Amino acid sequence: MVKIAEEWLNSCAGCEIAILNIGDVLVDLLPSLEFVHIPVLIDHKYYGQVGERKNLDIPEAVVGIVSGGVRNSEHLEVLEKMRERCQILIALGTCATNGGIPALGNMDTLEDIQEFLFRGSPSTEPGPNPDHENYHVPKCFDRVSALDEHVKVDISLPGCPPHPDWITAAVLALLDGKTDIKLPERSVCDTCPTIRERKKGLGDLKRVLTTPEFDYSKPVNEMRCLLEQGFMCLGPVTRAGCSGMTGAAPRCIATRMPCRGCYGPISKDSLPIMDYIGALASVGYDTTRMPDRRGYLSRFNGAHGVLKKLG
Ligand code: SF4
Ligand code: SF4
Ligand code: SF4
Incomplete structure (x- = not known):
């Protein structure tokens, strides 16, 4: 039984749909896999079910799958915890491997983007930027980054979304003890x-x-x-x-x-x-x-x- 943890950061969930699109093969694989953490499918609180923990926690797993890039402080904290808890880390999808569509925002500064979003857009009532100090809103970084700009990534599966065949191939190879998986x-x-x-x-x-x-x-x-x-x-x-x-x-x-x-x-x-x-x-x-x-x-x-x- 291989324990798997999955996380989505600056992500649209299309990569998670690609996992489900594995279809019948996924059903065959399920007896060999144990999903210990996958927020898109199973409720699991970072700070304990009633907020009793002081620090963010994710269960240990052999394989960690992360979709989406890093845009804010919460993404980074979750990514670093996934790296700490998972023996093998897979970057799933082009947002995770190369920034994807959200990294188009890197052509502007964060100030420009916030100015437009909160005050400049014709359909928005002008207001201040989010108050991350007083309301625990994650701090937005000045650019979108790929996972390997922050932590070691063992396997990269690009695609928006990746074809399910590659996800299946990676899981099968990992079950076989192989980690050298490349497109x-x-x-x-x-x-x-x-x-x-x-x-x-x-x-x-x-x-x-x-x-x-x-x-x-x-x-x-x-x-x-x-x-x-x-x-x-x-x-x-x-x-x-x-x-x-x-x-x-x-x-x-x-x-x-x-x-x-x-x-x-x-x-x-x-x-x-x-x-x-x-x-x-x-x-x-x-x-x-x-x-x-x-x-x-x-x-x-x-x-x-x-x-x-x-x-
Ligand atoms: S060969 Fe195919 S993929 Fe390449 S440029 Fe032509 S149409 Fe596009
Ligand atoms: S042809 Fe393939 S790689 Fe190119 S945009 Fe379409 S799905 Fe993506
Ligand atoms: S790579 Fe594409 S499908 Fe995956 S999270 Fe990014 S935008 Fe969504």
Whole structure:
């Protein structure tokens, strides 16, 4: 029986849905697993059931799974306790591995964000910032960070959300005593069946909502590469894996939509912005005409100092 603790920090719960999406295999695995802490499913108070403890506590576990990045002091405290209590820590989802969508906020300062949220938004009655001193509201940090910026992470499973196949593979490997679990370091393009003509593109860059030129009655492997059609498909700079181990086309491409980069960079050392500008130039597009380049190319990848306020 392997004890598992699960936590969600700056998270939307989509990663927890991905755990449940394991489906029948999860039912088969359950006799080998004991969830000792999983707030999304089981009520467990950090300070004891009636608040009798002085310090936050989480039961000991062999495997700790954490979704979401770190935005405030409570996230950090919970993460550090998970690290202390769990032998193996899994960062689940791109928020946990790379900051995810919330790290787009790193393009602004906390002061700018609070000014807009509490006083600047047209639909908000102006008021002060939360009073974390007197009302125990967790203190917001000035940026969103990934888990490995604070604690040692043993296994990273990116994806927004990760495909259930990878969660299953990680759990099965751990049950088998293995901890060296990594997604392959290759791009979404490497797993994409579309036709690449290696010719220059078809004019201007297109808005993502424009319909690709394609006969929808045909299979996706008869569609011309979306980047070559002028869509800003981030397949060249995004890690493969979103269709799990099914061998199917990448999830967005299968629905004729460009990849938006939700699996994060291909490897820790890659430079997606530079690499993508090169990919666009190779099919003949003028990269200076690309709107909101930084935000678009780092939409899921703003932690680790990638996004910050300029000027
Ligand atoms: S990675 Fe995606 S699904 Fe998971 S918590 Fe973040 S936003 Fe939600
Ligand atoms: S750029 Fe997009 S459509 Fe083209 S091969 Fe890569 S993933 Fe497929
Ligand atoms: S195609 Fe890209 S954005 Fe879509 S699910 Fe796959 S990695 Fe994520």
